[in-house]
Amino acid sequence: MLASSASHERSQPFHLTNGDCRSIVSGQIVTRSRQPVSPAFTLIELLVVMAVIAILAALLLPVLSRSRIKAEGIACSSNIKQLSLALSLYADDNEDFLVNNYGKPQTLATRNTWANNVESWTNSDDNTNLIYVTDTLFSPYDNRSALIYKCPADRSSSWYAGTKFVPELRSYAMNSYVGTPEANTVLPWELDTSDYRVYRKSADVVRNAPANLFVFMDVNPASICTPSFGVDMSAETFIHYPSSLHQGLGVVSFADSHVESHNWRDPRTRIGIAPGQEHIPHYDPSLGNQDLLWITQHTTSPR
């Protein structure tokens, strides 16, 4: 009887009149008035929402940008740290000798250094062939990684390879007074071996304040070429320029394996490519440049 009664209540007839909407809930008739439907947003409300989103984006984008720049600096430091570790492991396995660090002729002739290419502005596979950074004297110690040779902030594609521009293979170079056999020339520049030390063994470095001797340098993409980072010890000229891609900072490692972000202070050090130029030429004078002085003070020591 109860079921029959409930069924009876639900099936009570009701009637719709114009402007009303009725339904039965638990036997009661609920009446809603039909009002004119208003839009979800007025134009004003939409504009306010868009303005709020724009303000939030304006606040967040610089934060995200700073985070990306910081992450790139950390990744660059990690790359140089791994190169430093490979240098140390190589010496351990090779009677304390530091890895070969060559200029242009020796690199091209032997392909037997820690980085086997010479970046150039010519149509050369040195600019494109990964084997020059995956098959090196460091390969047993760096898992044949090409990534550790490339700074993530280095997005330069100014290197000419046939008819297209390609990213560089390598962003780092090694102090030319470290690992370079004195008997070899380091063209396109010369070492001053009569006045300054050239370090061939780890023990040589240990005797001469390793914390002050730079080894790997994050290099300006418009200046990098040979595995060796050239430093002119006799004149105030840049042979190669350091990178300042991390908001004015570059990354440098030292012979005791510590890695630093270095703030290049002179605006002339944070140089780009001049209009119409492909690269920064060797022996670029920069008189009184405190950054250049810092580099020479951390390159070698007098004999």
Ligand SMILES: [Zn+2]
């Ligand atoms: Zn870098």
Ligand SMILES: [Zn+2]
């Ligand atoms: Zn060069």
